[in-house]
Amino acid sequence: MTTTFEITGKFDTESDCHKLLYNPLTKPLKYRETQCYKVEFDGDAEAMKAFVQKVLVDPISQDAHEGGALLFPKAAFVLEYGMKGAALDLEKEMILTYYRTLSNPGFTITKLTLRKRIYVFGKEAEPEQFVRDVVNPAIHTHEVLRAA
Amino acid sequence: MPLPHALILKFPGTNCDAETARALKVAGFSAEVLPIALLEPGKLDTAQMILFAGGFSYGDYVMSGRIAQLITKHKLGDKLRQFVDKGGYAMGICNGFQILTQLDLLPRGSLIHNESGRFICRWAGLKKNASSPYLSELPDEFELPIAHAEGRFMGVGDDTANYVANGRAALLYTEDVNGSSQRIAGLQDDTGRVFGLMPHPERFVNKVTHYDPDWSQAERGWGYYMFKSVRDAMAG
Numbered sequence: 001m002t003t004t005f006e007i008t009g010k011f012d013t014e015s016d017c018h019k020l021l022y023n024p025l026t027k028p029l030k031y032r033e034t035q036c037y038k039v040e041f042d043g044d045a046e047a048m049k050a051f052v053q054k055v056l057v058d059p060i061s062q063d064a065h066e067g068g069a070l071l072f073p074k075a076a077f078v079l080e081y082g083m084k085g086a087a088l089d090l091e092k093e094m095i096l097t098y099y100r101t102l103s104n105p106g107f108t109i110t111k112l113t114l115r116k117r118i119y120v121f122g123k124e125a126e127p128e129q130f131v132r133d134v135v136n137p138a139i140h141t142h143e144v145l146r147a148a
Numbered sequence: 149m150p151l152p153h154a155l156i157l158k159f160p161g162t163n164c165d166a167e168t169a170r171a172l173k174v175a176g177f178s179a180e181v182l183p184i185a186l187l188e189p190g191k192l193d194t195a196q197m198i199l200f201a202g203g204f205s206y207g208d209y210v211m212s213g214r215i216a217q218l219i220t221k222h223k224l225g226d227k228l229r230q231f232v233d234k235g236g237y238a239m240g241i242c243n244g245f246q247i248l249t250q251l252d253l254l255p256r257g258s259l260i261h262n263e264s265g266r267f268i269c270r271w272a273g274l275k276k277n278a279s280s281p282y283l284s285e286l287p288d289e290f291e292l293p294i295a296h297a298e299g300r301f302m303g304v305g306d307d308t309a310n311y312v313a314n315g316r317a318a319l320l321y322t323e324d325v326n327g328s329s330q331r332i333a334g335l336q337d338d339t340g341r342v343f344g345l346m347p348h349p350e351r352f353v354n355k356v357t358h359y360d361p362d363w364s365q366a367e368r369g370w371g372y373y374m375f376k377s378v379r380d381a382m383a384g
Contacts, residue, residue, distance in 0.1 A: 011260060011302055019265050055218060058211055060258035060304055091209035098218050 001045060004038045004068030005052050006117070010061050014121055021133045029122035032072060036080070040111035047106030055098060070117075073147040076125035081135050081142035082115035089114060117145075151178040152382045155195035159184045159216045164202035164241065164350060171350040172199070175375035184219060189227040196382055197237040198228065200244025202295075202348055212259065212298040213246030220251065228253070237378060238342045239282070242296055245334075245344030253342045254335045255316045257303040263327025267297040271359060272333070272347060273322030278315030280336050281381035282343045285373040289322065292347035292370055299325075299346040301332040308332055319345055349374040 014030035037056055041048050049066075057064045065071055070078055083089040092112050099109060120130060127144045135142045154177045158165045169179040182191060192198065206215035220228070232238055232253060240248035246259045262268055272294045276283050301308065308329040311317040319334030326346075334345030349371030355363055366373065 009260065011300075015265060055214070056210055058214070058258050058260075060256065061260045061302055062211075090207050094206045094209040094215050097206075098215055098222075101219070101222050 001042070002038065002040045003045070003048070003066060004036055005056065006065045006068065006071060007035045007037070007057060008032075008063050008065065008071065010063060017120065017122075017130075020118070021129060023129065023133075025129070027122060027124055029076075029120055029125050031121065032075075032119045034071065034117045034119070036068065036115040036117055038068070038111075038113040038115070039109060040113075041107050041109050043105075043107030045107070048109075051099070051102075051105060051107070055095060070119075070145060070147050072119045072121075075119035075121055075147065076123070077120055077127050078145040078147075079118040079120065079127055079130050079134060079142060080115050080145055081118075081140045082113065084139055084141050087139045151176060152196040152379060153177065153194060154179045154197040154199050155191060156181045156199045156201050157184055157187060157220070158182060158201070159203075159205035159219070161205045161207050162201050162203035162243070164243075164348065168199060168201045168241065168350040171353045171371060171375055174353055175372060176379045177375070184216075184223070187220075187223050189224055192224070192227055192231045192236070195231075195236070197239060197378070198231065199238075200240040200247045200344075201350075202242035202244060205243055205247065208243070208298070212243060213248075213250045216243075216247045217250035220247070232337070232339070232342055236341065237281075237382065239378070240344035241350065242294075242299075242346055242348055245346055246298065248342065248344040249335075254337055254344055255303075255311055256307055257301055257311075257332075257335065259298050259346070260300050260302055261298050262296070262300050267295070268299070268326055269293075269295040270325070272325050274333055274347060275320050275322050276318065277312060277320050278318045278336070279340075280318040280343060280377075281340050282336070282374055282378045283318060284381065285377040286370060287365075290370040292349055293351045294325065294347045296326070296346055299328065301328045301335070301346075303329060311335065318343065319347075343378075 017029040172179040275289045317332045318336045321331040352369035352371040
């Protein structure tokens, strides 16, 4: 079974895209950043969801959205990126390190994939500069997504 | 009379343990740095204070302090709560404060990314908002270094305003440095024995570490007086 959770910050607001880029933009653009966890697992789905809520979500400052659909349809585009399969993803390793300490979690994680999403808002926003400045092609794979 | 013993927990990524141990020793503690792999519940019986030092435990992955909290809880269960209930002290500095909030030893709240979205490294003005065993020998206003990316304290609803009103927010910034709600810099539990703060007292134990070489407001740095305050509180 596979489930994707997208984590958003309750206190997050749209931020100036200049925080992400090396060169100035000619137009004012804003962004929001989220974190996606795609969990492939066997066993008790409720136990897996409880694990996600306990380990990956801060109930005070974050919300978890299940399903993987794009959360902000008004975004001009979404840059989704993450570590290449062969690259060491330390965040994933930290999560799995904790998972392995559990004696009887009730489910087995067969694969965990972490991806970041950057939702970019604004007219005439184009992804090229974002891909160049945010993605490191040596270690990352990326996709540019657009709401249907 | 034996010195009070402070146990400093060291997670992968903790990087302020050595200077915190030095600061504690200068203030009159015996201090022991304990790698988390060697932590077992019985170790708490040897200590009067548990200290969570600054750094980037487990790389701050997922969110700062989260994995450290989970591992600590897994290893100690309710033992840490029992340690505090029996009169033990617990202190968290910077990343340690983040861990303490996650461990539910402090009033409800969370430390999230600074409003600027940037790591901040500077000195910050601080003012006492309530009496605390950790602050008794400090003036009403003083300064300490801060260095964090996730230091913006947020609560739910009116939490933070209530903490300021009831003294749980023992320490406030004198200006808005990171977007922290009500400018909260440090928090204590209702006993006062559990205390967490984002600034780094261990980095200002000696006068020479102040940015002003002529600084002479006290014999030692303000951080020394924070550790000495709690040392004196333990001595009764």
